[in-house]
Amino acid sequence: MTSTSIRAEAAVRPEGTSGARTAFPAVAGLPAELRAEVVAVLEEQPRETRAVVRRLLGATVAALVSGDRRAWTSAREAEETIRAGSALAAAGVRPDPLLVLVGRLTAWAVERAAGAEPASAGRLKDVVRVGHAVTRGLAGGFHRHARSRAAAPLDGERLAAALLSGQRVPGAAASYQVLAVRCGHGVLDRLPALGGVALTRGCAGFLLVPEAGPGRGPELAAGLRAALPAAWVAPYWARTAEVPAAAATAADVVALAAGSGAPAGVHRLEDFAVEYAALRHPAIEAELRRLIEPVLAGPGLAGTLRAFVRADGNRTRAAAELIVHRSTLDYRLKRIAQLTGYDPVKPAGLQVLAIAMTTAHARTVRAQFAAVPDPR
Structure with a gap:
C-alpha cells in the first residue's frame, strides 16, 4: 500500500473505527484520485470542522451513489449541510475547496450513473440534484453565518x-x-x-x-x-x-x-528619520545588526557605547556617568572600534554605531507591538 493510500485510509476513518470502509463504505470505494482529494480537504480542516466535514462527505457520496435525492433533501440532511457551512464560517475556513470537491464527486457520480445498465435519465437528474442540494446548503450556511457575524457589533x-x-x-x-x-x-x-x-x-x-x-x-x-x-x-x-x-x-x-x-x-517620526529608514530596509537593518552584535556581546561595551552616545562623544561626561577612569573608557572605545571597524571617537563612526545600537534594541520592542493585534 502506498503512503498516499495509507493517508487516505486514515483520513476518511473517524476516530475510534478500524477502517475506512467501516466509516463511509461509499468513500472507501471511490477512485484513488478522488480519495486523494478527500484526504487533502480533510487534512486542511482545523480540528473544530473536521468531524462535520467528514460526516458531510460520507453522506454526500452515499447519496450520490444511490441517487436518492429525496433522502438528501429531507429536513435533517439539509440542516446538516447548512450546519457544515456555518461551522466553516465560524472557524474562518473558506468553503471553496469543499465546494469544488463536491462538484468533482457529482461529476464522477453522473459519469458512473450514465454508464450503468440500464441507463436512466431520471437517475441522472437525481444525482445532479443531490450535488446541487449539497453545494446550495453548504454555501448558504457559510454566507448566512458570515453575514450574521458581520452584523454583530464588536466590543472595543x-x-x-x-x-x-x-x-x-x-x-x-x-x-x-x-x-x-x-x-x-x-x-x-x-x-x-x-x-x-x-x-x-x-x-x-x-x-x-x-x-x-x-x-x-x-x-x-x-x-x-x-x-x-x-x-x-x-x-x-x-x-x-x-x-x-x-x-x-x-x-x-x-x-x-x-x-x-x-x-x-x-515622540515623532521626524525625530528618528534616519533610524526609521534603516529599520524599514531589511538589508540595511541586517547589516547594522551584524555590525553591532560583537558590541552587544562584549562585557561592558554596550553600556559604554550608549553612555558615550548620550554624552555626544564627550569622554569626560561619559566616564563620569559610567563612574570609570578615562583610561578605562578609552580602552573600551578602542575595543569597540576593533570589533566593528567604526571608531566611536570620530563623529561619523559614532553616528553609525548609534544607529546600529538603536535599531538593534528597537527590534525587541517592535516584536512586542507585533503581538498586540493577535487574537487572545
Missing part, C-alpha cells in the same frame, strides 16, 4: 483588533488617530479610552480614536502621557484602510525612541 478590543488587522468593519469611522504606547514598567493592563478603542498585550498597546483629524495627535498623545508618565507614545493619523500601516509606523517610532535610550514621552 475586538474592534481595535479588527482595524489593526486590516479587516473591513461595518460602521467603522472614515479615519483614526492611531497611538502606539509602550509602558516602561510592568504590564500595560489598560489604556485610557479618550473617546476611542484600545488593545494591549504585555507592555505594548494601541489606542484608536475615530474621526480625530491629523492635528489632534499631539493633544491625544499628551493625554496618554499624563495618564501614563512612564510610557513612550507616538501618534499617527490614517484613513481606516491604512490603520495597519499607521500602527506599524507609530510602533516603530516608539521602538526607536525606547531603543535609543530616549526618555519616556511623546
Whole structure:
C-alpha cells in the first residue's frame, strides 16, 4: 500500500473505527484520485470542522451513489449541510475547496450513473440534484453565518483588533488617530479610552480614536502621557484602510525612541528619520545588526557605547556617568572600534554605531507591538 493510500485510509476513518470502509463504505470505494482529494480537504480542516466535514462527505457520496435525492433533501440532511457551512464560517475556513470537491464527486457520480445498465435519465437528474442540494446548503450556511457575524457589533478590543488587522468593519469611522504606547514598567493592563478603542498585550498597546483629524495627535498623545508618565507614545493619523500601516509606523517610532535610550514621552517620526529608514530596509537593518552584535556581546561595551552616545562623544561626561577612569573608557572605545571597524571617537563612526545600537534594541520592542493585534 502506498503512503498516499495509507493517508487516505486514515483520513476518511473517524476516530475510534478500524477502517475506512467501516466509516463511509461509499468513500472507501471511490477512485484513488478522488480519495486523494478527500484526504487533502480533510487534512486542511482545523480540528473544530473536521468531524462535520467528514460526516458531510460520507453522506454526500452515499447519496450520490444511490441517487436518492429525496433522502438528501429531507429536513435533517439539509440542516446538516447548512450546519457544515456555518461551522466553516465560524472557524474562518473558506468553503471553496469543499465546494469544488463536491462538484468533482457529482461529476464522477453522473459519469458512473450514465454508464450503468440500464441507463436512466431520471437517475441522472437525481444525482445532479443531490450535488446541487449539497453545494446550495453548504454555501448558504457559510454566507448566512458570515453575514450574521458581520452584523454583530464588536466590543472595543475586538474592534481595535479588527482595524489593526486590516479587516473591513461595518460602521467603522472614515479615519483614526492611531497611538502606539509602550509602558516602561510592568504590564500595560489598560489604556485610557479618550473617546476611542484600545488593545494591549504585555507592555505594548494601541489606542484608536475615530474621526480625530491629523492635528489632534499631539493633544491625544499628551493625554496618554499624563495618564501614563512612564510610557513612550507616538501618534499617527490614517484613513481606516491604512490603520495597519499607521500602527506599524507609530510602533516603530516608539521602538526607536525606547531603543535609543530616549526618555519616556511623546515622540515623532521626524525625530528618528534616519533610524526609521534603516529599520524599514531589511538589508540595511541586517547589516547594522551584524555590525553591532560583537558590541552587544562584549562585557561592558554596550553600556559604554550608549553612555558615550548620550554624552555626544564627550569622554569626560561619559566616564563620569559610567563612574570609570578615562583610561578605562578609552580602552573600551578602542575595543569597540576593533570589533566593528567604526571608531566611536570620530563623529561619523559614532553616528553609525548609534544607529546600529538603536535599531538593534528597537527590534525587541517592535516584536512586542507585533503581538498586540493577535487574537487572545
